[in-house]
Amino acid sequence: MLIHHAKQSDIWSHELSIPVLALDVVIFTIYKDQLCVLLTKSQNNCTNWFSLPGSIVSKWYTLNEVFDETLKRKTGITGVYKEQLCTFGDNVARDPRGHVISLAYYALVKSEDFLNQVDYTQVDIVPIVDALKLRLFYEHDKILIYALERLKGKLGYTDIVKVLLAEQFRISQMQEMYEIILGRKLDKRNFQKKIFSLKIICETWKKDTSTNRPAKLYQFENKRIKVIDML
Amino acid sequence: MLIHHAKQSDIWSHELSIPVLALDVVIFTIYKDQLCVLLTKSQNNCTNWFSLPGSIVSKWYTLNEVFDETLKRKTGITGVYKEQLCTFGDNVARDPRGHVISLAYYALVKSEDFLNQVDYTQVDIVPIVDALKLRLFYEHDKILIYALERLKGKLGYTDIVKVLLAEQFRISQMQEMYEIILGRKLDKRNFQKKIFSLKIICETWKKDTSTNRPAKLYQFENKRIKVIDML
DNA sequence: ACAAAAGTGTTCCCCTTACACCCATGT
DNA sequence: ACATGGGTGTAAGGGGAACACTTTTGT
Numbered sequence: 340m341l342i343h344h345a346k347q348s349d350i351w352s353h354e355l356s357i358p359v360l361a362l363d364v365v366i367f368t369i370y371k372d373q374l375c376v377l378l379t380k381s382q383n384n385c386t387n388w389f390s391l392p393g394s395i396v397s398k399w400y401t402l403n404e405v406f407d408e409t410l411k412r413k414t415g416i417t418g419v420y421k422e423q424l425c426t427f428g429d430n431v432a433r434d435p436r437g438h439v440i441s442l443a444y445y446a447l448v449k450s451e452d453f454l455n456q457v458d459y460t461q462v463d464i465v466p467i468v469d470a471l472k473l474r475l476f477y478e479h480d481k482i483l484i485y486a487l488e489r490l491k492g493k494l495g496y497t498d499i500v501k502v503l504l505a506e507q508f509r510i511s512q513m514q515e516m517y518e519i520i521l522g523r524k525l526d527k528r529n530f531q532k533k534i535f536s537l538k539i540i541c542e543t544w545k546k547d548t549s550t551n552r553p554a555k556l557y558q559f560e561n562k563r564i565k566v567i568d569m570l
Numbered sequence: 571m572l573i574h575h576a577k578q579s580d581i582w583s584h585e586l587s588i589p590v591l592a593l594d595v596v597i598f599t600i601y602k603d604q605l606c607v608l609l610t611k612s613q614n615n616c617t618n619w620f621s622l623p624g625s626i627v628s629k630w631y632t633l634n635e636v637f638d639e640t641l642k643r644k645t646g647i648t649g650v651y652k653e654q655l656c657t658f659g660d661n662v663a664r665d666p667r668g669h670v671i672s673l674a675y676y677a678l679v680k681s682e683d684f685l686n687q688v689d690y691t692q693v694d695i696v697p698i699v700d701a702l703k704l705r706l707f708y709e710h711d712k713i714l715i716y717a718l719e720r721l722k723g724k725l726g727y728t729d730i731v732k733v734l735l736a737e738q739f740r741i742s743q744m745q746e747m748y749e750i751i752l753g754r755k756l757d758k759r760n761f762q763k764k765i766f767s768l769k770i771i772c773e774t775w776k777k778d779t780s781t782n783r784p785a786k787l788y789q790f791e792n793k794r795i796k797v798i799d800m801l
Numbered sequence: 802a803c804a805a806a807a808g809t810g811t812t813c814c815c816c817t818t819a820c821a822c823c824c825a826t827g828t
Numbered sequence: 829a830c831a832t833g834g835g836t837g838t839a840a841g842g843g844g845a846a847c848a849c850t851t852t853t854g855t
Contacts, residue, residue: 350588357581358629360591360671398589398669402659426657426673428633438629440591442657511834528836529818551832552825742807759809760845782805783852801844 350395351437358428358438362405363393363479365424365445365486366414368453369503373466374520375450376483377413380463381476389463390476391483393441406444415456420447420502420564422493424486433477441477445486447502491521495570498539498559507543507556510534517570537567581626582668589659589669593636594624594710596655596676596717597645599684600734604697605751606681607714608644611694612707620694621707622714624672637675646687651678651733651795653724655717664708672708676717678733722752726801729770729790738787740778741765748801768798 350359366377378389392413396405407417421444428440450464457464465473470483493499500516514530534540539560546553581590597608609620623644627636638648652675659671681695688695696704701714724730731747745761765771770791777784 349586355580355586356629357588357590358627359588396589396659396671398587399662401662402657402671423656425654426633428627428673431630431632440627440633442659509834526819527834528820531835532837533817548826550834551827552834554834740807757845757847758807759847762808763810764844779853781807782854783807785807 353437358431358440360396361393361439361441362396362402362409363391363441363443363477363482364406364409364413364421365391365443365483366410366448367445367467367486367490368448368450368464369516369519370450370454370464370466372515372519373468374522375464375466376470377457378463378465378470378473378475379413380461388476389465389470389473389479391443391479392462396442402442406446410446410448413457413462414448414453416448416453420499421445422489424482424489427478427481430478439477441482443482443486445490447490447499449503494520496566496568498565498567498569500569501559501562501564504559507545507547507558509547509550509554510540510557511554513540513557533570537569539565539567584668589662589671591627592624592670592672593627593633593640594622594672594674594708594713595637595640595644595652596622596674596714597641597679598676598698598717598721599679599681599695600747600750601681601685601695601697603746603750604699605753606695606697607701608688609694609696609701609704609706610644611692619707620696620701620704620710622674622710623693627673633673637677641677641679644688644693645679645684647679647684651730652676653720655713655720658709658712661709670708672713674713674717676721678721678730680734725751727797727799729796729798729800731800732790732793732795735790738774738776738778738789740781740785741771741788742785744771744788764801768800770796770798 349355368375368377377392379392381388381390392409394405394409394412396402402423406421410419411417424443424445426440426442431438433439467483467487471480471487474480475483494517500513503516504513510531511527513534514525514527517530518524540557541560543556543558545556547556580586599606599608608623610623612619612621623640625636625640625643627633633654637652641650642648655674655676657671657673662669664670698714698718702711702718705711706714725748731744734747735744741762742758744765745756745758748761749755771788772791774787774789776787778787
């Protein structure tokens with residue numbers, strides 16, 4: 340854990356006149372056709388309490404490094420799509436150890452990339468609908484709500500959905516991703532018309548024969564995330 | 571200055587294992603029909619160098635308190651519209667004194683509320699088009715560009731423009747605010763049609779006789795900032 | 802009279818939405 | 829044969845963009 344780079348004693352020292360900065364991550368993934376988040380479990384007199392994975396930002400580490408380290412520690416992977424959300428610092432007493440300001444990120448990862456590397460004694464994969472009902476440590480409830488809104492918004496004006504799809508995919512799989520994250524059904528014909536008109540995906544001339552009627556496989560024209568009116 | 575709440579010696583100490591958090595503010599205002607920002611001047615071997623107004627976040631102060639203090643110090647006013655932008659922390663060496671992470675806000679203020687309270691030896695009011703060409707200290711160039719984009723975006727889906735207008739105003743004054751900030755002309759008829767259809771402003775039945783042909787005066791239905799499709 | 806800004810409607814186009822049936826394959 | 833998901837087109841409505849002339853006042 341990053342916190343070891345710092346001397347614990349001085350981080351929480353009463354002498355120290357500046358607050359500690361923590362970096363907390365909402366790790367989103369699609370698991371069993373549901374939008375889920377990774378939560379850290381803490382045992383607290385026999386009941387589970389949850390919080391978001393996070394690290395203290397130590398001196399001379401960039402935020403990207405701290406993010407990578409946090410994600411790696413919980414999932415074993417790096418190089419995922421991430422976005423900074425915002426900084427929560429108006430509840431100075433939220434952490435009993437001292438004044439902590441929390442910088443929130445979200446990450447978007449494919450569950451198949453990390454599922455077998457997770458230590459399930461430390462981490463739970465929780466459907467977002469359930470996570471939103473939990474009381475989380477610190478102000479992590481707020482962060483979760485905010486992260487979900489941002490993710491939904493981002494789907495509408497960028498092609499980030501590509502980070503959740505395989506290299507090649509059925510158009511219906513792409514639509515499913517939208518439906519799962521947005522939490523509502525979309526019209527099949529209108530969806531296809533829109534996506535094709537954007538010219539962001541192209542046919543591969545291969546077929547996916549895993550369903551009954553074989554389906555065309557598509558791939559994105561390029562890997563870079565584009566800002567573009569999707570919905 | 572807030573920095574005095576902290577012991578300078580330990581903030582910049584090499585022993586200290588956490589970075590310092592600074593809060594920097596892009597203070598936007600309309601001045602002489604131009605969108606401007608307030609920049610702090612520093613004398614550096616006979617040439618002016620500029621940076622954004624900012625403060626170190628001291629322990630046990632909320633971000634709101636630090637923001638208020640920073641704004642008050644530069645403009646003498648409080649209680650303005652503000653929005654958090656983002657946190658810059660990937661250039662660990664940007665400040666020669668040590669590792670500083672910068673949390674950026676922007677503020678939107680009426681110039682007539684503070685013009686006579688500014689100490690012009692410390693602060694300049696700079697048109698945004700000029701400010702964008704300046705080389706600012708730290709990563710403040712980036713913050714400026716980002717702040718402007720966010721402000722423009724926000725005009726399109728909220729009624730924040732109300733914080734820049736007088737209690738009562740001509741519809742053309744409202745349009746001018748949009749044109750100044752967006753940096754482009756809008757169609758008069760389409761603008762009015764849109765604004766009236768939103769039912770966010772109402773007639774006051776007063777006239778502004780300061781122009782040639784007297785104009786109707788309007789006011790906003792309420793003071794709360796609304797999320798609403800404006801443009 | 803002239804200058805300056807206020808006030809006011811219509812048309813066109815595009816994008817969104819709603820909606821239903823046939824097709825290719827596996828079992 | 830039947831079940832499953834794939835594939836396809838059209839019509840109606842709403843919102844945005846383009847566009848010019850008359851009115852009211854001050855000078």
